[in-house]
Amino acid sequence: MFFNSLLTNFAALEVGQHLYWQIGNIRLHGQVFLTSWILLGALLVFISLGTKKMENDPKGLQNLLEFLWDYIRDLARTQIGEKVYRDWMPFIGTLFLFVFVSNWGGALIPWRLIKLPSGELGAPTADINTTIALALLVSLSYFYAGLSNKGWRYFEYYVHPTPIMLPFKILEDFTKPLSLSFRLFGNILADELVVGVLVFLVPLILPIPVMFLGLFTSAIQALIFATLAAYYIGEAVEEHH
Amino acid sequence: MLAFNFFGATEGGLFDINATLPLMAIQVVALTYILNSLFFKPVGNVVEKREKFVSNNIIEAKNKLSEVKKLEADLLTQLQSARKEAQRIVSEAENESDKLYKEALELANNEANASKEKVRLEIESQTSDARDQLSKQADDLSELIVNRLILEK
16 A cells, blocks of 8 residues: 555656647647746846946945856856957856756755646756757857857867867767757756655655755756856867967 | 656657757847846946956056155155265365364464564573673673772782
């Protein structure tokens, strides 16, 4: 009896279930968009509150936003380089903020309390579509950065130390988005699953350290994603001579 | 048993890639533009304006400090040269007065010596005069005595 109920409970841990939205011919994962809209809405409200009254002597939220801005600028500047980091800072910052807000929002807000007809709400970054979208944007960005900065000379990068590197560099163009997307997806999903399983098995106390670990992982993953994206762009615009 | 439905399902599954992907990409690009105009540009303007202000102030302060140091050094050299000049004037005046004193002393000495000599000469001549007169009187007296003695015989 008990075993049965445990199993049904366990079965309630939904993995790979989605809330489907059908628009014409296309199908979407509704839960991803719902959580991302809520989280991004919160982010935008937070930012517009903080930038409403900008002063030379920062107060309150403006301090926090300036710290954030400085942090993102340092990240972009160290990875991309002094020359073009300004062009890419908004993109890198958006990636960082989006991933960070998604990860932490997924971990901190008790989405499970909101019942959906199918699937469940959670971190948008725990959906493979989101992470692949982000990774492909990064790929497009570094191609665009390289081509717009160096023109056709960008392709010198592929034979840079020696032409032997050519196949590896071509392979890299595929492994970069793959590793970016799967690293983020895997980490966030695994964290959600571990916390979910632990909550089912031991509902009290034990999941709490794991939850803290999850918050740590989430922040680190956001930093890693933004840093790698900036590094790839920096690699593409770097002059080797 | 468990609802782990990883691969192969036409409906659902962890790796169910569909139109969520391009729409999410569009959403992120839109977010980039929104955040750029709402966050990165305004905050960047404020921060960079302040950084420029601070660095300008630092440069200005450095310039002023170096100017002050230069003026200080100038003043010091001026002070030193003034001190040297003063010393020179004092020592010159001392030498001058020393010389004058020596000259005056010499003059006075000479004068004193000259008058001493004159007086000595005068005394000498008077002494010899007096001696001459005395010996003449003695001669006269002796002659007188001699005459008297001769006459009495």
